Amino acid sequence: MGDKQKTPLRRSPWPSQSVLDKPLPLADDQLFRHSVISPLRYPGAKRQLVPVIEELIAANIPPPRLLVEPFCGGATTTLRLLGSGAVEHGILADVDPLVASFWRTASFDAKWLVDAMYELDITVEAWDKWRASSPTARRDRALKCLFLNRTTFSGILHGRAGPIGGRAQASPYKIDCRFGREGLARRINGVADLAATGRLLDVWQCDWRTALARVSKSFGNLDEAEIMFYLDPPYVEKAPWLYEWSFESAEHTKLAATLRSGLSYRWLLSYDDTPTVRALYGGDSSYTTLHVSYRYTAAGSEKRTVKDELLVTNLSTIPQSDRYRML
Ligand SMILES: C[S@@+](CC[C@H](N)C(=O)[O-])C[C@H]1O[C@@H](n2cnc3c(N)ncnc32)[C@H](O)[C@@H]1O
Numbered sequence: 001m002g003d004k005q006k007t008p009l010r011r012s013p014w015p016s017q018s019v020l021d022k023p024l025p026l027a028d029d030q031l032f033r034h035s036v037i038s039p040l041r042y043p044g045a046k047r048q049l050v051p052v053i054e055e056l057i058a059a060n061i062p063p064p065r066l067l068v069e070p071f072c073g074g075a076t077t078t079l080r081l082l083g084s085g086a087v088e089h090g091i092l093a094d095v096d097p098l099v100a101s102f103w104r105t106a107s108f109d110a111k112w113l114v115d116a117m118y119e120l121d122i123t124v125e126a127w128d129k130w131r132a133s134s135p136t137a138r139r140d141r142a143l144k145c146l147f148l149n150r151t152t153f154s155g156i157l158h159g160r161a162g163p164i165g166g167r168a169q170a171s172p173y174k175i176d177c178r179f180g181r182e183g184l185a186r187r188i189n190g191v192a193d194l195a196a197t198g199r200l201l202d203v204w205q206c207d208w209r210t211a212l213a214r215v216s217k218s219f220g221n222l223d224e225a226e227i228m229f230y231l232d233p234p235y236v237e238k239a240p241w242l243y244e245w246s247f248e249s250a251e252h253t254k255l256a257a258t259l260r261s262g263l264s265y266r267w268l269l270s271y272d273d274t275p276t277v278r279a280l281y282g283g284d285s286s287y288t289t290l291h292v293s294y295r296y297t298a299a300g301s302e303k304r305t306v307k308d309e310l311l312v313t314n315l316s317t318i319p320q321s322d323r324y325r326m327l
Pocket of ligand 1: 042046047070071072073074075076077093094095096099206207208209232233234235247
């Protein structure tokens with residue numbers, strides 16, 4: 001951000017009453033016009049869904065004041081909506097300590113993260129060391145997350161995926177081909193800017209149930225309609241291969257039961273379109289199910305395929321749009 005930096009970097013989360021304040025101007029609002037803002041490449045990132053989500057939120061006046069993303073992963077949606085001003089404040093949460101540490105460090109300790117990122121060796125030997133390591137300190141976890149996410153096939157942090165380019169590095173795509181340091185520094189500083197200006201208020205490492213409970217405890221100063229959850233849980237089918245903390249089927253059922261029991265906040269859920277999800281969310285008139293179809297490169301594949309997603313929401317206004325079809 002260099003000379004354009006207006007607001008000092010923030011070292012700690014904002015107190016909950018800051019949700020009532022208007023955010024300060026961004027130092028680098030150009031960044032948020034780019035399609036890729038997240039420093040993480042995330043399996044299941046919903047980049048193509050973001051304009052649809054933005055359109056839905058904009059149609060519901062007044063917009064929520066606080067957006068909470070309890071399965072944040074690469075956080076594409078929250079970063080975009082905060083950067084565009086569609087929502088004033090946001091909170092990220094994820095159960096994975098590597099992911100949560102990354103977002104906390106990018107938000108409130110970005111200078112350290114950027115400096116440490118420039119010092120990293122991007123080699124297969126370093127990849128082996130990071131893969132075998134089990135850091136417990138937040139900064140080390142953040143760096144492990146960034147390193148593995150940018151150097152592992154499809155950005156997969158856990159499990160069996162290998163380094164980009166393979167162990168022999170015989171492919172034209174080498175291990176460092178996704179590790180453009182300047183671009184990463186700009187995006188990390190963009191996250192820090194969201195935090196410094198009072199847009200990104202906090203980052204939590206917790207399970208989705210705890211995130212829901214923590215919101216009601218911490219933001220009792222808001223009307224319930226001013227809070228919205230964007231929930232993007234692990235895929236029903238592929239998740240065990242992609243994430244350490246993937247859901248078992250009982251978890252999908254519990255999440256559906258919580259949302260169907262009439263959560264008093266506004267919420268929007270995105271899922272892969274499968275018979276399981278249709279069965280979990282079918283036949284209830286208290287919310288709307290939308291079908292969205294777009295072209296997509298699946299994790300673990302080089303081919304572009306058509307991806308079918310479902311958006312389920314209790315937002316009351318659903319505008320006509322050629323981006324989706326109402327089920
Ligand atoms: C589909 S990904 C989210 C992708 C994200 N929307 C994006 O655009 O990058 C699902 C995330 O849920 C997290 N997760 C899995 N189980 C969880 C749980 N019980 N509570 C909270 N987060 C969980 C995983 O660590 C993963 O980051």
